[in-house]
Amino acid sequence: MKQFFAFVKKEFYHIFRDRRTMIILLAMPVVQIIIFGFALTNEVKNSKIAIWDQSKDAATASLINQLEASRYFEVEQSIHTAKEIESIFQKGEIKLAMILPQHFDEDLRHFNKAQVQLIADASDPNVANTLTNYASAIIMDYQNRITHEKKLPYTITTEMRMLYNPELKGAYNFVPGVMAMVLLLVCTMMTAITIVREKETGTMEVMLVSPANPLRIVIAKAVPYFLLSMVNITTILLLSVFVLDVPVNGSLVLLVGESLLFTLVSLSLGLLISTKAGSQQTALFISLVGLLLPTVMLSGFMFPIENMPLPLRTVSNIVPARWYYSIVKSVMIKGIGLNAVWKETLILSGMLIFFLGLAIKNFKIRLA
Amino acid sequence: MTAVKINNVVKTYGKKKEITALSDISFSVSKGELFGIIGPDGAGKTSLFRILTTLLLADNGNVTVDGFDVVKDYKAIRQRVGYMPGRFSLYQDLSVKENLNFFATIFNTSVEENYELIKDIYSQIEPFKDRKAGKLSGGMKQKLALSCALIHRPSVLFLDEPTTGVDAVSRKEFWEMLKRLKEQGITILVSTPYMDEASMCDRVALIQAGKILSINTPQGIVETFGKKLLAVKSTDMLRLLHDLKQCEEVQDAYPFGEYHHAVMRNDSKELLRSYLEQRGQSFELKEAEPNIEDCFMALMKTS
Numbered sequence: 001m002k003q004f005f006a007f008v009k010k011e012f013y014h015i016f017r018d019r020r021t022m023i024i025l026l027a028m029p030v031v032q033i034i035i036f037g038f039a040l041t042n043e044v045k046n047s048k049i050a051i052w053d054q055s056k057d058a059a060t061a062s063l064i065n066q067l068e069a070s071r072y073f074e075v076e077q078s079i080h081t082a083k084e085i086e087s088i089f090q091k092g093e094i095k096l097a098m099i100l101p102q103h104f105d106e107d108l109r110h111f112n113k114a115q116v117q118l119i120a121d122a123s124d125p126n127v128a129n130t131l132t133n134y135a136s137a138i139i140m141d142y143q144n145r146i147t148h149e150k151k152l153p154y155t156i157t158t159e160m161r162m163l164y165n166p167e168l169k170g171a172y173n174f175v176p177g178v179m180a181m182v183l184l185l186v187c188t189m190m191t192a193i194t195i196v197r198e199k200e201t202g203t204m205e206v207m208l209v210s211p212a213n214p215l216r217i218v219i220a221k222a223v224p225y226f227l228l229s230m231v232n233i234t235t236i237l238l239l240s241v242f243v244l245d246v247p248v249n250g251s252l253v254l255l256v257g258e259s260l261l262f263t264l265v266s267l268s269l270g271l272l273i274s275t276k277a278g279s280q281q282t283a284l285f286i287s288l289v290g291l292l293l294p295t296v297m298l299s300g301f302m303f304p305i306e307n308m309p310l311p312l313r314t315v316s317n318i319v320p321a322r323w324y325y326s327i328v329k330s331v332m333i334k335g336i337g338l339n340a341v342w343k344e345t346l347i348l349s350g351m352l353i354f355f356l357g358l359a360i361k362n363f364k365i366r367l368a
Numbered sequence: 369m370t371a372v373k374i375n376n377v378v379k380t381y382g383k384k385k386e387i388t389a390l391s392d393i394s395f396s397v398s399k400g401e402l403f404g405i406i407g408p409d410g411a412g413k414t415s416l417f418r419i420l421t422t423l424l425l426a427d428n429g430n431v432t433v434d435g436f437d438v439v440k441d442y443k444a445i446r447q448r449v450g451y452m453p454g455r456f457s458l459y460q461d462l463s464v465k466e467n468l469n470f471f472a473t474i475f476n477t478s479v480e481e482n483y484e485l486i487k488d489i490y491s492q493i494e495p496f497k498d499r500k501a502g503k504l505s506g507g508m509k510q511k512l513a514l515s516c517a518l519i520h521r522p523s524v525l526f527l528d529e530p531t532t533g534v535d536a537v538s539r540k541e542f543w544e545m546l547k548r549l550k551e552q553g554i555t556i557l558v559s560t561p562y563m564d565e566a567s568m569c570d571r572v573a574l575i576q577a578g579k580i581l582s583i584n585t586p587q588g589i590v591e592t593f594g595k596k597l598l599a600v601k602s603t604d605m606l607r608l609l610h611d612l613k614q615c616e617e618v619q620d621a622y623p624f625g626e627y628h629h630a631v632m633r634n635d636s637k638e639l640l641r642s643y644l645e646q647r648g649q650s651f652e653l654k655e656a657e658p659n660i661e662d663c664f665m666a667l668m669k670t671s
Contacts (some may be wrong), residue, residue: 010462017461021591202457206516209421209451211443212474365442367423 003212004202007220015195015224025190029182029232036174039123044130048076050097059105059114063142066361072134081082085119094242095121108146143362164249171244174329175236177301179259180321182232184266189287191225191270196283198275205367214365218274222267229263249335258345262324265352269320271359295321316345323347369399370432371524371555372420377429379415379578385427389415389579390614393429397465397571398634401473402550404569406660407557412578413559414454417528418489421451422559434523455531456509460502464493464512467501468519485552486515489545507538514545518554525549531565543568559648563661574664581667586660593666595619596635600625611647614630615640622665631664 015021049067053060068075076094079085088094088220100116101107108114118135122128165172178229178230198204207217216269240246248255296302298316305316316322323344330336338345370558379390389412393573405413419431422442431438433445458467468490482491493511496504501512511532527546542670543565546556550570558569566572569584574581574589582589600620601607606627607616612621612630617639620631630640634641637655644651 003474006470010459010466010470013462013466014459163529201460202453203459205423205453206451206457207474209424209446209449210474211447211476212472263395366425367418368425 004216004220007217007276008223009302011221011224027213030239032178032182036178037171037244044072044134046074047084047096047131048094049073050077050079050094052079052099054102055100055104057105059108060100066142067138070138077337082270095127098135100242119213127315170363171240171246172333174194174301175240175246176325176332178329179293179300180324182236183229183263184291184321186229186232187266188270188291189261189284191222191267192273192277192283192287193280195221196277196280197273198282199300202302202310215360215363218271222271226263226267248332250331251337254338255331261348262320265320265355266358268352268356269281272355275359275362294319298322299325301325303362320351370396371434372397372557373432375430377419377426377431379419379426388578391413391585392636393580395573395583399555400550401554402546402556402570404459404566404572405557405575406563406566406572407575408561411575414528417526417559421449422446431667449525450517450525452513452527452530454532456513458501458513458516461500463498463500463667464498467512468495471516472519477520479519481584482519482521485521486518490515502524506534509543510534510572510663520556524555524567527556529559529561531560531562536629563664566660574667577666579671581671588660589663590662593663596632597656597658598630598632598637598640598653599656600630602649604649608649608651615643620669629656631666
């Protein structure tokens with residue numbers, strides 16, 4: 001036991017004395033949360049819009065006013081010719097143009113029918129979609145206001161409620177994703193690299209010719225990373241609750257418990273990689289390409305898994321982060337209990353046993 | 369008593385076993401002996417040391433260290449041997465003291481317990497005990513590595529090229545340290561590419577391309593040379609070497625420091641003198657005492 005603590009102490013020395021490791025370990029979660037929280041957001045706010053008002057009457061003025069009053073749009077410029085539309089889109093600053101034809105007010109009143117054209121820059125389809133949706137919603141709203149005065153024979157009114165995330169904040173989606181990413185980076189990548197580094201620098205050679213049990217050596221190496229992950233989970237949760245206003249709706253104990261389980265899965269993956277990789281670069285490459293990329297792409301955090309083609313959906317099943325992401329979303333955002341996430345928990349436990357078993361089986365007590 | 373026994377060890381690398389590192393090596397080392405394994409880079413010294421320290425498995429043959437089999441009883445061997453690899457293999461970001469304490473702990477001992485044994489060596493680096501190991505000079509690194517390898521009072525000490533990359537003064541000091549350790553009853557196996565270090569050992573094995581050329585005391589090896597050896601020097605050394613190689617009387621010629629060494633077929637110093645005089649180059653000719661390097665060259669060519 002004394003031996004074991006000597007190893008853990010030594011590993012902490014390594015971590016605390018290497019500034020780069022410290023930055024990766026402790027600053028990364030904070031930076032990621034802040035970047036995802038404030039910079040990389042797909043919410044649309046104050047988007048610039050161009051308007052070609054050919055009618056310039058009371059109705060168009062009132063519609064434009066309503067558009068500008070919303071927090072989504074900012075009327076940037078008025079255009080007067082069809083040619084201008086092309087040129088403003090080419091500049092790229094404006095993503096949406098609204099064209100109001102001549103006699104808009106008259107048409108609306110006398111023919112009960114007026115037209116509005118929305119032209120969007122669809123080079124980013126998601127943004128184009130969101131912008132046109134918002135603009136249509138505002139136009140619909142305007143229409144409701146004028147028809148309200150007259151009684152229509154048949155109407156369907158839609159009442160919408162956004163459950164779990166009434167303000168439609170992106171943070172609800174990425175906090176679980178960032179948690180999965182950070183734990184994976186810290187536990188898998190750092191553990192794999194630090195073990196392989198000992199092989200590379202030759203210290204493992206000296207360690208092996210000692211009474212210390214080789215397996216215990218590598219497990220001792222994983223302990224500090226396990227503890228640091230706890231720190232990271234705490235930081236992320238504190239940041240998301242107090243800075244991003246993402247609440248922990250479910251049981252905190254369950255959330256932390258599941259995070260510990262995922263940490264262990266990541267650590268065992270790190271051990272497995274370290275048994276296979278011969279150099280730090282290889283370990284880094286396997287961790288980044290083999291793990292981080294699938295975690296970002298296939299965990300459902302960036303792209304919904306339901307929309308993926310079958311082969312990718314199948315592959316996503318073996319990505320541990322997919323299950324963890326789904327657990328965190330359920331527990332943290334939806335506030336549901338273990339009875340709803342037992343299947344995911346079981347899958348993660350199975351993965352833990354499998355990866356750890358494989359790592360121990362592949363572990364070498366000699367050099368080759 | 370035998371400390372290390374090696375029987376018919378074969379070690380190959382590569383998928384098709386195409387690279388032979390050790391071919392059929394056998395020898396044994398007695399308890400308390402200072403045994404040198406001498407050979408150039410790539411001769412198989414490190415492979416042999418790794419087999420002895422249970423880090424590699426031999427393809428064939430069997431090896432015992434302190435009576436324990438390196439394959440079956442590897443755990444027992446790892447308890448009792450000290451190993452210092454060729455590359456500096458301590459933690460560079462840990463201080464001298466931290467490194468030593470760490471190694472003492474993993475060998476289930478403490479620095480105080482065996483301080484007597486390492487005092488001689490460690491006292492020289494003790495003034496720098498709070499310095500990071502990575503910031504030590506080559507000679508100091510090596511003293512630290514030796515202290516760490518000795519901290520648990522091993523019965524057999526394996527030192528793989530401990531003096532490579534170390535300055536001449538530190539090398540001399542190092543060998544003196546080894547002699548004192550030997551007096552403590554520790555069996556020491558040391559490998560080196562420097563032929564001049566052979567004379568510091570009780571016995572040496574000359575190794576080349578995975579084969580043992582000779583095993584003897586340094587004195588014994590020199591005595592088996594049995595040929596006349598001459599040293600020649602001139603202003604145009606390149607031409608001189610060429611001339612020497614063309615002379616019928618000369619069996620072998622090679623550069624040796626500021627001289628060329630010529631191994632003669634017969635005891636015929638004067639024949640060589642007249643041959644070189646005919647060549648019309650001013651030269652200096654004298655008799656030379658063969659040393660280990662001369663023997664190594666001769667053995668290498670006959671094998």
